[in-house]
Amino acid sequence: MSTALPAALANTENKGHSHGGSSDGRKTTVPEASRAEWFTSYDVDAFEVPTGREEMWRFTPMKRLANLHTGATSTGAATVSADAPAEVAVETVGRDDERLGKAGVPADRIAAQAYSSFAEATVVTVAKEARASAPVTLTVEGPGAGKVAYGHLAVRAEQFAEATVVIDHRGSGTYADNVEFTLADGAKLTVVSIHDWADDAVHVSSHHASIGRDAVLKHTTVTLGGDLVRVSPTARFADKGAEVDMSGVYFADAGQHFELRTFVDHNQANCTSNVVYKGALQGEGAHTVWIGDVLIRAAAEGTQTYELNRNLLLTDGCRADSVPNLEIETGEIVSAGHASATGRFDDEQLFYLQARGIPEDQARRLVVRGFFHELIHKIAVPEVRERLEAAIEAELEAVGT
Amino acid sequence: MATLEIKDLHVSVATEDGPKEILKGVDLTVKAGETHAIMGPNGSGKSTLSYAVAGHPKYEVTSGAITLDGEDVLEMSVDERARAGLFLAMQYPVEVPGVSMSNFLRSAATAVRGEAPKLRTWVKEVKQQLAELEIDPAFAERSVNEGFSGGEKKRHEILQLALLQPKIAILDETDSGLDVDALRVVSEGVNRYKASGETGVLLITHYTRILRHIKPDFVHVFAGGRVVESGGPELADQLEAEGYVKYAGKQEAAGIA
Numbered sequence: 001m002s003t004a005l006p007a008a009l010a011n012t013e014n015k016g017h018s019h020g021g022s023s024d025g026r027k028t029t030v031p032e033a034s035r036a037e038w039f040t041s042y043d044v045d046a047f048e049v050p051t052g053r054e055e056m057w058r059f060t061p062m063k064r065l066a067n068l069h070t071g072a073t074s075t076g077a078a079t080v081s082a083d084a085p086a087e088v089a090v091e092t093v094g095r096d097d098e099r100l101g102k103a104g105v106p107a108d109r110i111a112a113q114a115y116s117s118f119a120e121a122t123v124v125t126v127a128k129e130a131r132a133s134a135p136v137t138l139t140v141e142g143p144g145a146g147k148v149a150y151g152h153l154a155v156r157a158e159q160f161a162e163a164t165v166v167i168d169h170r171g172s173g174t175y176a177d178n179v180e181f182t183l184a185d186g187a188k189l190t191v192v193s194i195h196d197w198a199d200d201a202v203h204v205s206s207h208h209a210s211i212g213r214d215a216v217l218k219h220t221t222v223t224l225g226g227d228l229v230r231v232s233p234t235a236r237f238a239d240k241g242a243e244v245d246m247s248g249v250y251f252a253d254a255g256q257h258f259e260l261r262t263f264v265d266h267n268q269a270n271c272t273s274n275v276v277y278k279g280a281l282q283g284e285g286a287h288t289v290w291i292g293d294v295l296i297r298a299a300a301e302g303t304q305t306y307e308l309n310r311n312l313l314l315t316d317g318c319r320a321d322s323v324p325n326l327e328i329e330t331g332e333i334v335s336a337g338h339a340s341a342t343g344r345f346d347d348e349q350l351f352y353l354q355a356r357g358i359p360e361d362q363a364r365r366l367v368v369r370g371f372f373h374e375l376i377h378k379i380a381v382p383e384v385r386e387r388l389e390a391a392i393e394a395e396l397e398a399v400g401t
Numbered sequence: 402m403a404t405l406e407i408k409d410l411h412v413s414v415a416t417e418d419g420p421k422e423i424l425k426g427v428d429l430t431v432k433a434g435e436t437h438a439i440m441g442p443n444g445s446g447k448s449t450l451s452y453a454v455a456g457h458p459k460y461e462v463t464s465g466a467i468t469l470d471g472e473d474v475l476e477m478s479v480d481e482r483a484r485a486g487l488f489l490a491m492q493y494p495v496e497v498p499g500v501s502m503s504n505f506l507r508s509a510a511t512a513v514r515g516e517a518p519k520l521r522t523w524v525k526e527v528k529q530q531l532a533e534l535e536i537d538p539a540f541a542e543r544s545v546n547e548g549f550s551g552g553e554k555k556r557h558e559i560l561q562l563a564l565l566q567p568k569i570a571i572l573d574e575t576d577s578g579l580d581v582d583a584l585r586v587v588s589e590g591v592n593r594y595k596a597s598g599e600t601g602v603l604l605i606t607h608y609t610r611i612l613r614h615i616k617p618d619f620v621h622v623f624a625g626g627r628v629v630e631s632g633g634p635e636l637a638d639q640l641e642a643e644g645y646v647k648y649a650g651k652q653e654a655a656g657i658a
Contacts, residue, residue, distance in 0.1 A: 347458060352495035352545075353505070355455050356561060357483035357512035366508065370499025370544070 076143030103180035104208025132163035142171030197226030213239035254283025403568035410465035441623030486568030588614030
């Protein structure tokens with residue numbers, strides 16, 4: 001399900017249900033294990049230093065990781081500033097705070113490195129039955145060019161709590177972190193994680209969600225800036241009847257590597273997941289990777305799941321890899337599906353719009369905006385929506401077509 | 402008065418075996434106030450003619466000329482042609498996901514008219530056209546052509562014709578796939594557009610059915626990539642009776658399929 005980009009290829013459409021198939025011709029991969037058997041640990045030394053040939057690293061340009069995978073020591077700190085309504089508590093705590101590390105266990109060496117290395121963590125708590133009157137904004141400013149920092153954030157929505165949390169990453173430097181979302185029974189949490197870093201930034205982040213009975217998590221990643229951004233959002237269900245909606249918008253320019261690895265672990269009955277990631281790429285060396293793992297364990301009867309990834313290649317020289325993996329251990333499910341498609345600008349769409357008098361550059365913008373529309377209009381925070389629309393406009397101005 | 406002039410037009414498409422010539426010297430002049438029907442068997446190049454005039458990148462004009470009021474159409478980009486007053490109602494209108502019909506129509510009208518239509522009059526204008534074409538206003542918020550039935554797509558093509566008011570309209574098999582009601586509604590739309598007498602229509606069709614609703618002044622038979630016979634409406638009657646056997650070398654009906 002990978003699409004490299006020969007110049008003569010006008011449109012590539014990949015749809016299907018093969019599991020983890022890759023056609024990009026790379027042969028040096030470690031055989032895939034079931035997601036159920038993936039190793040996890042809080043201890044960095046429990047992981048071998050990855051070489052880049054492992055399944056989970058094979059798309060990542062290891063040389064650009066600023067040694068996060070080989071144990072880079074912390075040389076700076078990211079600053080986290082919070083803007084939160086009164087109903088929401090934001091605290092800075094030490095490593096020993098017992099509320100940390102509850103939503104999930106690191107599943108790769110950099111996540112474990114971050115867990116082993118952070119000095120202090122931010123804990124956001126929405127109290128039982130409280131409803132946040134405004135979105136919580138956490139602004140994470142990178143440690144600065146040439147510096148390395150590790151961080152940790154835990155967002156806790158207690159029983160029946162409702163809140164929207166925006167995590168806004170910006171600035172320079174290298175940053176690795178774990179972000180936890182713990183939703184107690186009946187909680188409703190909306191998260192928008194924006195990665196709008198400066199050009200030099202390297203960010204490797206693992207998101208761990210634990211979703212309680214009948215709780216609903218809406219999780220969105222927006223990836224716009226940085227040299228290398230790799231985000232791995234994982235959702236697990238703590239009880240039955242829970243729902244997770246994971247979406248992502250990314251726009252990669254020349255030289256940028258954006259990698260989004262979603263994993264929904266259906267370990268409980270009657271849960272629902274929906275994953276939709278869409279990306280646009282332009283410029284030489286722009287590379288995006290979407291890996292969408294869904295595991296339906298034997299216990300997860302009555303599961304409904306769907307995942308979709310679409311990529312729009314705006315120029316020559318870019319590459320989008322798209323790998324949906326669906327593992328099903330029980331037949332007693334409601335539905336499970338996935339789809340992936342990567343293509344060029346549709347010349348027929350451009351022709352149609354232009355044939356109605358709309359100039360080419362405007363027609364292109366209409367098509368790209370239309371491509372992202374279904375995701376953008378679902379973002380619950382108007383300011384984020386507007387910022388994202390403006391960012392996409394700016395990207396399209398920059399392409400100069 | 403607008404005039405579209407096509408002279409000795411040769412057009413090729415790229416195929417796996419190299420370029421293939423489809424149009425082999427088309428001569429045709431359409432003036433404002435006139436309705437021309439181009440009829441021909443399948444594969445005769447009728448649609449290629451319409452796409453070549455509109456400027457589809459797949460079709461390469463290898464020789465000949467197309468002018469609109471003396472201006473060189475071949476020098477214009479696709480959108481410039483539309484703004485100059487050419488319109489193609491497509492046989493297979495394209496779906497554009499995520500772009501609402503209302504946004505699309507307003508963008509097109511703004512481009513063609515050279516300024517954004519005033520919101521109040523625009524809303525009224527669109528509403529009236531929707532009513533006349535019996536289109537549910539809910540379509541305005543749907544993505545362009547996405548999930549539309551064949552008939553709905555064709556109605557929307559005529560909606561665009563009505564709103565953009567081109568000098569010359571080419572209707573490429575607008576009748577195909579329409580039921581009797583939809584054919585009537587679409588034909589009435591075209592006739593309203595024609596009524597000013599200041600616009601020209603080039604109607605491309607395989608069947609005579611639509612010509613009972615939209616009366617042509619001239620009928621041309623298209624075969625082998627060029628116009629092989631021209632005449633008045635009586636030529637359509639003859640095709641209805643005899644089919645294309647004379648031109649295509651095989652039996653192919655022009656009457657009701």
